[in-house]
Amino acid sequence: MSDSNKDNNSKTPKFKFNAYWIYGAIFLAIIAVQFFSSGDLATKNISKNEFTEILKENDISKILVINNNVAQVFIKEDALKKKRYQKLVTSTFYRKGASLYEYNFGDLQNFENDVEKIRKENDLDFDLKNESRTSMFDTIIGFLPFIILIGVWLFFMKRMSGGGAGSGGGGQIFSIGKSKAKLFDKDTKVKTTFENVAGLEGAKEEVQEIVDFLKSPEKYTALGGKIPKGALLVGPPGTGKTLLAKAVAGEAGVPFFSLSGSDFVEMFVGVGASRVRDLFKQAAQKSPSIIFIDEIDAIGRARGKNSMTGGNDERENTLNQLLTEMDGFGTDTNVIVLAATNRADVLDSALMRAGRFDRQIYVDLPDINERKEIFEVHIKPLKLADDVNVEFLAQQTPGFSGADIANMCNEAALIAARQGKKAIHHQDFLDAVDRIVGGLEKKNKVITPKEKKTIAFHEAGHATVSWMLEHAAPLVKVTIVPRGQSLGAAWYLPAERMIVQTEQMLDEMCATMGGRAAEKVMFNKISTGALSDLEKVTKQARAMVTVYGLNEEVGNITYYDSSGNDSFVKPYSEDTAKTIDKEISKMIEAQYQRAIKLLEDNKDKLTTLAELLLEKEVIFKDDLQKIFGKRPFDEVEEKIEKEIEEEASVPPVNKTEE
Structure with missing residues (x-):
């Protein structure tokens, strides 16, 4: 055989057997048996006159009345030789001894009287019999609706139980209690490793220890240690909990x-x-092994919180079984459970205790150094221009999670491709930040010149006040191009602080109120454009008074409950509530008046900045430096940073104690 023939044979689709073909063959066989065994295929329907004529000639040997309404007429063998019968006799479907004619007579009693009368008049010899018949085909047709209903019921039950024949054990209704866990072993390896997980050094160290224990347990058991039962990954969405679990796999x-x-x-x-029992049974058979349950809060919520559902809640039964399997009577298998959730506060306390989840690993939002590492991971497959500054991008994205950074890199690539560029430039990344944070640019939004002027002075007010305050975040750019719900925006480069002092929060509040203050100073009118600013400063002021205890009047008291159980209970009296409201209002008003004072002292520079903004629509830090000069606070910060770097470069002196 030639190679080409081999190739053709290899491409020929293989014959695949289907169980439904058996049902079809049985159904066709029933129809065929009924069709070919009836013997009525050559039977001809005749009228009353034709029947009477044949009857009087004495050619009929037997008349068989079927179900009291049809007469089958059988012709004598000698008479079949006559010419009038030859055409039917020589037919392909005629079978010897079968009826040749069929006569629908109507009323049975009249038919029997007429036949008996003709018999006596012509002295005829034939037999007359009555017979009741039931057709198998008619029976099937009668039961057909019930057969269809049963078939539809079986189809939907199979679909609900997990699919068709290719779904393995879960494809049958009796396998619905089987676990749906996807197994990754030596045959189905996961390519994600700890090298693909940027940042998360503390979390990686914790789970790395679990991996090391599974690889070389004797290192730990030699000292009497036991294998940990589980680790719970907790953190905001998009921080890399599932990715970390993939790396463990x-x-x-x-x-x-x-x-x-x-x-x-x-x-x-x-x-x-x-399914919980089946999952742990499979894991125990392949131990040592790891079970990863993503979004465990779907079944791990605290029991007894919702009394409306009664005690026999299906979710609680599932949780009880999970608790028993993780640390019940006689659980001595080397099975480690990893779980991830965004809502650790709603989990049952029995699930969180030591012995079940021994480790609770908090996966927090990345800091500036971790964001830089994450950027370096996600920009590897991208074609970058030489002007891309990854360190600046890490500074420009505070509060971004790993998923946000991945989305930003992809958005930058799409923006560059949309503009027909051969590589992704630094500006494309900045545009991607604007797109993600601010929303889509609204180029067709109609804004009157008066409204545009108000927006320009509002944004210029933010920029001016933040430039004049020591602890306010340094400005990056200001724009009056509408994006999403906002008509303009000011972008800052906030410092990442581990703790925040009162002066720093007050400066931020003052800079936020700079927009409304600018409207008041320039037009002696205020507008609704400061809604988001007012919302932000109100939340900050309320947090200072009720959460952080930074208000002298209320004192060193916090009304914050980390357990989240105070949502329906006010933890203070009515008098305290009045004091809190009064202090919040006083704090915001003080920063508003402070912003007005700063803008009145720099009214000419504010006007210059707003006019430049109306002309260019987007201005940057360099433009502000030309108008205001360099910030004196930046020089102080640079001097402090330089001193810290010099101290770090000096080798430590070894001291000896006498």
Whole structure:
């Protein structure tokens, strides 16, 4: 055989057997048997006159009355030789001994009287019999609606239980209690490793220890240590909890079962607990192994909080089974449970205790150094221009999670491609930040010249006040191009502080009120454009008074409850509430008057900045330096940073104690 023939044979689709073909063949066989065994295929319908004529000639040997309404006429063998019968006899479908004619007579009693009368008049010899018949085909047709209903019911039950024939054990209704966990082992390796996880050094160190224990348990057991039961990854969305679990799967080299908390939830009672049992049974058979449950709050919520559902809640039964499997009577298998959630505050206390989740790893939003590492991971596949400054991008994205940074890099690539560029420039990344934070640019929004002037002075007020204050974040750019819900925006480069002092928060509040203050100074009128500013400063002032205890009148008291149980209870009296409201209003008003004073002292510079903003629509830090000069606070900060660097470069002196 030639190679080309081999190739053709290899491309020929293979024959695949389907069980439904058997049902189809049986149905066709029933129809065929009924069709070919009836013997009525050559039967001809005749009229009353034709029947009477044949009857009087004495050619009929037997008349068989079927179901009291049809007469089958059988012709004598000698008479079949006559010419009038030959055409039917020689037919392909005629079978010897079968009826040749069929006569629909109507009323049975009249038919029997007429036949008996003709018999006596012509002295005829034939038999007359009555017979009741039931057709198998008619029976099937009668039961067809019930057959269709049963078929539809079986189809939907199979769909609800997990799919068709290719879904393995979960494809049948009796396998609905089986676990839906996806297994990753030596045959299905995960390519993600700890090298692909930027930042998260503390979290990686914790889970790395679990991986090391599974790879070489004797290192720890030699000292009497025991394998940890579980680790709970907690943190805001997008910080890399699931990615960290994937890296554990890639590094561990042991069977890794991955599923979501919602996979235990089903419409049938008892399925969740059954799937938990099956999951831990599979994991124990392949131990040492790891189970990863993403979004565990779907089944791990605190029990007894919702009394409306009653005591026999399906989710609580699933949680009880999970608690038993993790640390119940006789659980001595080397199975480690990793779980991830954004809502650790709603989890049941029994699930969080030591012995079940021994480690609670908080995966926080990345700091500036971690953001730089994350940027370097996500820009590897991108074609970058030489002007891209990754360190500046890390500074420009405070509060961004790893998922946000990945989205920003992708958005920058899309912006560059939309403009027909061959590489991604630094400005494309800045435009991506504007797109993500501010929203889509509204080029077709109609703004009157008067409104545009008000917006320009509002944004110029923010820029001016923030430039004059020591602790306010340094400005990056100001724009009056509408984006999303905002008509203008000022972009800052905030310092990442571990703790915030009262003066720093007050300066931020003053800079936020600079927009409304500018409207008051220039037009002696205020507008609704300061809504988001007012919301921000009100939240800051309320936090200073009720959370951080930074108000002298209220004192060193906090009304914050970290457990989240105070949502329906006011933890202070009515008199205290009045004091809090009074202090919040006084604090905001003081910063508003402070902003007005700063702008009145620099009214000419504010006007120059607003006119430049109306002309260019977007201005940057360099433009502000030309108008205001260099910030004196920046020089002080640079001097302090230089002194810190010099101290760090000096080698330490070894001191000896006498």
